[in-house]
Amino acid sequence: MLVDVFQRLSAFDDIHNYRYIGFGSIYFSDFLLFHRTLGFTKMLSIENTRTAEEQDRIKLNRPYGFIQTEFGHSSTILSKTEFDDDRTIGWLDYDSKFSKSVIDDLSTFLSKAKSGSMYLASYNIQDIAPPQGVTEGRTPEERLEIAIGEGNKIYLPSNWRTLLNGKNRGTLFAAILKNKADDILMRRNGPLEEQSKLNIYPIINILYRDNAQMATFGFVIYSNREKELCDNANFPSLPFAKSTVDDYFEITLPNLTFREIRHLDQNYRSQTKQPWLPLPQSDADKYWKLYRYFPHFVETEL
Amino acid sequence: MVQEDPLVVHASPTKEFFITILIRDIKLIDAICDLIDNAVDGARRLCPTAKLNDLFIEIDASKESLIISDNCGGIEVSVARDYAFRFGRTKETPNSPHSIGRFGVGMKRAFFKIGSKIDIESIAETSRFKMNIDVNKWISPDNKDKDGREQWDFSFAECQENITNPVKNRQTIVSITSLHPTISAEFSAPTFKNKLIAAIESAHSKAIESGLRIRVGETDLSLRQISLLNSDSIKPQFTTTLYQKEKTVTVRIYAGISDQVLSDCGWYVFCNDRLILQADRSQLTGWDSENGDIEIPRAHYQFARFRGYVFFDSDDAGELPWNTMKNGVDEESSIYQATRLHMINAMRPIIDFLNSVDNELQADTSPLKTIVDNAKPIQLKDVEQRQTFLGPTASQIQQTAPKEGRISYTTANEKLARAKELLNVTSNKAVGEATFYYFLRANGDE
Numbered sequence: 001m002l003v004d005v006f007q008r009l010s011a012f013d014d015i016h017n018y019r020y021i022g023f024g025s026i027y028f029s030d031f032l033l034f035h036r037t038l039g040f041t042k043m044l045s046i047e048n049t050r051t052a053e054e055q056d057r058i059k060l061n062r063p064y065g066f067i068q069t070e071f072g073h074s075s076t077i078l079s080k081t082e083f084d085d086d087r088t089i090g091w092l093d094y095d096s097k098f099s100k101s102v103i104d105d106l107s108t109f110l111s112k113a114k115s116g117s118m119y120l121a122s123y124n125i126q127d128i129a130p131p132q133g134v135t136e137g138r139t140p141e142e143r144l145e146i147a148i149g150e151g152n153k154i155y156l157p158s159n160w161r162t163l164l165n166g167k168n169r170g171t172l173f174a175a176i177l178k179n180k181a182d183d184i185l186m187r188r189n190g191p192l193e194e195q196s197k198l199n200i201y202p203i204i205n206i207l208y209r210d211n212a213q214m215a216t217f218g219f220v221i222y223s224n225r226e227k228e229l230c231d232n233a234n235f236p237s238l239p240f241a242k243s244t245v246d247d248y249f250e251i252t253l254p255n256l257t258f259r260e261i262r263h264l265d266q267n268y269r270s271q272t273k274q275p276w277l278p279l280p281q282s283d284a285d286k287y288w289k290l291y292r293y294f295p296h297f298v299e300t301e302l
Numbered sequence: 303m304v305q306e307d308p309l310v311v312h313a314s315p316t317k318e319f320f321i322t323i324l325i326r327d328i329k330l331i332d333a334i335c336d337l338i339d340n341a342v343d344g345a346r347r348l349c350p351t352a353k354l355n356d357l358f359i360e361i362d363a364s365k366e367s368l369i370i371s372d373n374c375g376g377i378e379v380s381v382a383r384d385y386a387f388r389f390g391r392t393k394e395t396p397n398s399p400h401s402i403g404r405f406g407v408g409m410k411r412a413f414f415k416i417g418s419k420i421d422i423e424s425i426a427e428t429s430r431f432k433m434n435i436d437v438n439k440w441i442s443p444d445n446k447d448k449d450g451r452e453q454w455d456f457s458f459a460e461c462q463e464n465i466t467n468p469v470k471n472r473q474t475i476v477s478i479t480s481l482h483p484t485i486s487a488e489f490s491a492p493t494f495k496n497k498l499i500a501a502i503e504s505a506h507s508k509a510i511e512s513g514l515r516i517r518v519g520e521t522d523l524s525l526r527q528i529s530l531l532n533s534d535s536i537k538p539q540f541t542t543t544l545y546q547k548e549k550t551v552t553v554r555i556y557a558g559i560s561d562q563v564l565s566d567c568g569w570y571v572f573c574n575d576r577l578i579l580q581a582d583r584s585q586l587t588g589w590d591s592e593n594g595d596i597e598i599p600r601a602h603y604q605f606a607r608f609r610g611y612v613f614f615d616s617d618d619a620g621e622l623p624w625n626t627m628k629n630g631v632d633e634e635s636s637i638y639q640a641t642r643l644h645m646i647n648a649m650r651p652i653i654d655f656l657n658s659v660d661n662e663l664q665a666d667t668s669p670l671k672t673i674v675d676n677a678k679p680i681q682l683k684d685v686e687q688r689q690t691f692l693g694p695t696a697s698q699i700q701q702t703a704p705k706e707g708r709i710s711y712t713t714a715n716e717k718l719a720r721a722k723e724l725l726n727v728t729s730n731k732a733v734g735e736a737t738f739y740y741f742l743r744a745n746g747d748e
């Protein structure tokens with residue numbers, strides 16, 4: 001899915017020239033995928049580890065020599081990284097719950113990223129939990145405040161109290177990030193001349209289940225000067241694109257066997273009905289909504 | 303009396319109100335600095351590119367008076383008549399490039415703040431004048447113009463135009479007498495002079511560096527060099543950003559580490575080379591905002607080494623983020639808001655580094671401290687452009703870590719004596735070494 005989004009960024013620039021920043025961990029799976037499909041060669045992996053041993057292990061697992069590795073807290077590394085010349089895709093895939101470091105990384109990224117760049121963050125929305133884990137006896141309101149930090153309360157949407165449970169939390173966190181992004185851009189734009197002023201265009205707001213309920217939120221950054229390029233990319237035509245924070249695209253995977261999948265694929269033309277297959281129509285619908293991306297998600301289970 | 307229009311509703315300020323509001327918040331030292339700012343502007347107008355070597359400003363504060371004299375070009379009668387003594391600048395007010403003067407209020411505010419009799423004498427290129435202001439008379443209800451309206455204007459005591467005065471004769475002398483009692487008391491306080499010196503030395507280090515002589519009483523002010531630590535493994539950030547709208551503003555940011563002095567730690571902000579904010583460690587400069595597990599925290603002692611310097615420069619002083627008292631930033635300024643984002647980014651890696659230096663205190667070895675101790679101060683003008691602060695790499699840290707470690711412990715003297723006997727050695731040190739190697743050999747090493 002993300003590959004489809006990134007491909008559209010070629011409206012701004014040859015996609016090979018993009019720089020990718022991610023949390024490669026020791027598997028570098030996103031790095032492998034994006035290099036193979038999109039040809040990225042400017043790639044930076046951030047890993048918060050200080051011991052020489054772990055650092056060596058990460059370097060050892062680096063699939064390509066051009067992947068740069070930086071060790072330290074993502075906020076520190078992002079604030080050290082030069083952004084000036086490259087359009088950058090940053091996919092900050094936190095395997096943790098939503099917290100103030102997500103917000104702070106966003107503000108660092110956005111205080112530097114140039115037009116044509118893209119920001120994405122994935123985080124766990126299973127629960128609202130402060131990173132320190134002091135949850136006992138606290139209300140969700142209190143936990144939220146600890147999780148995002150006192151200073152970030154101003155970015156809460158006005159209806160935040162109604163968004164504290166279930167999938168609503170996806171909307172809540174996306175809204176916080178969106179508000180923060182608007183605030184940073186307002187500050188950054190202040191002294192810039194009209195054509196250089198930057199805007200964001202939200203396109204990704206996806207909910208999915210890993211082991212826990214997860215969310216990915218993302219937007220493209222474009223300047224007034226490059227608005228046309230952004231329009232040319234035609235992001236809204238992506239089937240899963242969502243341009244507001246209260247609307248999300250949900251990935252629900254039907255339980256299908258290999259054989260069933262093959263059957264469905266072969267009968268692509270009759271997408272709507274499969275009387276010959278003993279499957280509920282809803283499962284088939286779910287499949288069709290995602291079939292192009294399907295193998296990628298089940299890969300590990302096969 | 304002139305016949306009044308019955309539809310007119312009066313809204314003009316009373317002079318008392320005006321003065322009270324004007325001087326309400328300004329501190330005495332800041333008011334004096336305003337007078338010095340004007341002379342520094344004069345010096346830069348006189349020698350825009352050259353050194354300020356033959357120029358001086360002298361400040362003399364006593365129980366009775368404050369006298370500030372300078373030879374920085376003087377005030378032309380035409381400027382004095384139409385602009386200099388007005389409250390606030392007009393569109394036509396001549397603007398000298400890269401000036402500190404901006405609002406058109408500093409000098410008058412300083413007068414009112416300090417005393418009630420002000421005598422100004424000035425000799426400029428083509429004119430000279432003398433002027434005596436008696437504030438009490440000026441405020442008095444009897445002070446009316448020929449139409450019977452409240453008189454706001456001042457008048458020259460003497461003035462001469464269309465003459466030629468050589469550079470060396472040009473000067474301005476401001477003397478303020480009939481000091482307000484609190485001011486007079488401050489001037490006699492033993493610490494006052496030092497405070498004033500410190501304030502001017504920091505505010506105008508750039509002018510002093512350019513050769514301008516500033517003297518407070520008998521003391522010549524000295525240049526306070528700004529420096530940051532630098533070595534192969536530690537380098538300060540130095541970035542330049544240009545903002546171009548109608549006017550250009552250049553923003554330079556330097557950030558790094560220096561001596562471990564908490565009172566000096568923080569951000570320093572300069573506008574047109576005039577320091578307006580010193581050692582700030584508040585939200586205003588991006589401290590205090592939490593950030594995951596590393597925070598840009600309230601200043602703790604471990605961050606005492608942090609220093610950041612921001613220089614805003616523009617030919618048009620109106621573009622710069624200063625407040626009217628020149629002792630703080632205009633937080634709402636869009637240039638400042640944008641720069642603050644850069645300041646936060648600049649600070650993070652340094653805070654992170656200082657945290658690691660601090661964590662090392664609990665460890666057995668302290669390579670980072672050694673690296674910091676080995677770095678040498680360099681002046682800002684010698685700092686090279688760098689996008690971010692450079693801290694030591696893991697391998698530099700490893701190389702610095704000492705190859706040997708020390709073990710020490712104490713034991714009872716009888717036992718120690720017995721060990722010496724058994725080992726056939728005489729010193730405690732030898733016992734330590736012999737027993738250590740004995741242990742290793744017993745385990746099959748060495």
Ligand SMILES: Nc1ncnc2c1ncn2[C@@H]1O[C@H](COP(=O)(O)OP(=O)(O)OP(=O)(O)O)[C@@H](O)[C@H]1O
Pocket residue numbers: 336339340341344372374375376377381385386387391402403404405406407408409410474
């Ligand atoms: N010592 C001096 N030498 C030369 N010119 C002077 C001197 N003192 C005052 N002036 C003139 O008087 C003017 C008014 O000074 P004042 O400090 O009131 O306002 P300003 O400097 O224009 O603005 P600001 O309120 O920002 O200081 C100055 O602009 C300058 O032209």
Ligand SMILES: [Mg+2]
Pocket residue numbers: 336339340402403404407408409
């Ligand atoms: Mg002034």
